[in-house]
Amino acid sequence: MKHIEERLKRLILGALKDAYGISVDAVHIETPADKRHGDYATNIAMTLAKRLQSNPRDIAANIKAALADEGMFDAIDIAGPGFINFYLDKTLYYDTLRDILKKRESFGDGEDKGVHINLEYVSANPTGILHVGHARGAAAGDSLARLLRKAGYKVTREFYVNDGGNQIMNLARSVEARYFELFGEEKPFPEDGYRGGEIIDIAKTMRERYGDRFLHEDGIDSFREESVAELLKGLKRDLDAFGVTFDVFYSEKSLYETGAVEETREALKAKGYTYEKEGALFLRTTAFGDEKDRVIVKSDGTYTYLLPDIAYHREKLSRGFDALIDILGADHHGYVPRLQAALEMFTEERRLEVLILQLVKVLQNGEEVKMSKRSGRTITLRDLIEEVGSDAIRYFFARHSLNTHMDLDLDLAIKQTNENPVYYAQYAHARIRSVFEKADNEGYAYTDDIDTFEHLDDERVHDLLAALGAYPSLIEHAAATRSFHRITQFIHRLAQKLHAFYSHIVILDENVRARSEKLLLLEAVRIVLKDALNLIGVSAPEKM
């Protein structure tokens, strides 16, 4: 079935041509929040008021008169300042129902966009374990990846592993110092070293594997490699428990090994975008809108982090992606212009989209908890998952847009577990399953061999079907605007309508036919609810 909205747009365009002989670029169709304003509404008459030198309500009346409505609507009203409200013929609701039952979880899938997106998120340094601050990026990236795929984009989920810079050496020295400590030996702890408990754990692992060997010989390479490997393993395990996975873990170190970093430096030089000053190599990022030029090779000959980052993004482009999306924390926003500038030295148009994620303020005992890996005092993602649960946290993050400055009150999050809105949605799913279980166990026979619906003429049914019917265009819009939180809003709306339906209508009707129709409706709701929950990484339980 062609989306109703598409059909409606064509009708309106046709009416405009007939009534006024004009065409417009876009017809805005909305699904009014207030159902008294119909199933669909358009403001087209108001937007044309100026162009047609006429008042919106008259224009609306002319459009209405010219509409060849094909029997799609029960009624078309002109309301308010000039809205045209469309009240769908009820049989079209049943089209939605049939459509969902046929397509199941592929209902709402966008058409193949033929666009391959590389989506990079989290990319936490392997110098500690994930804390609450990382959780938001992980939840956002994963949800967005799922949403984009649903909408018809091909998506590669990528994690950039910073295993090549100074901080890794800092990490290795930190572990080394802890290792010496385990043997009661003195070794100065790095000034800016990592003090998390996991650093001590790794030192213990090193002691198990190598004994006291590195007290006598230089083990810094081993400390570095083993530490990164151990921490990365931990990151993956925590992310996995959070339902967040990646297709590619890309090593920064490999960029050095393949010569990609040097190659990028030379390419920038060759293009004439670099100059030397005070012994350092500067990149002329101001030529592309940055506020000042940036150093890429320091006067001591080492690289700043910008150069490998440019090399990395070039490498991503060379893998054939049509678009790159990075999700970065707000603390890195100032970095964006220089990276964009550098990449535009290589590409005609801007290919990198950067989504900035505002930082989460974590409160405990009424006080802000500062996250710092170096201090080692953190609230870890792992603890949070254990105490609050992955679903509740995922739902919490998925409710908020990227640029919301969020307060996460841990006491509240933990204490109010049962009042978390995630359960409202999950409960709706479990309820549906339980009705089926009851039907199966207690001999309420039903059939799914139904193509017409005669017992579903109820306002609450229409509310449910209207909500379900909006799913495909919601997916499109949410994906296009990268706003996965709209999915969460949809989930809540759908659950709300399901609960209302459930509370007022007996599903296991005495009449087999009526019972079957209602069960099919429930099944359709369940399919879409589960699919939407899946998009934000939340489970759909069979029982609660």
Add this chain to the structure above:
RNA sequence: GUUCCGGUAGCUCAGGGGAUAGAGCAAUGGCCUUCUAAGCCAUCGGUCGGGGGUUCGAAUCCCUCCCGGAACGCCA
């Protein structure tokens, strides 16, 4: 000082330039002999930070001021 976010109900937050600004939590009052009460129904709650402007129409766009967060390194 500059740049980027944000300021909407007691709290946490939604609000594709449109209709009477909405949810959750909190508060109040009803609803379990029948499919899960983690639910339903109802009520309470707002000078959309202030002031200008654009528009038929502004929480939304523009300007300006105030408040909060973040960033302004040859750190990552």
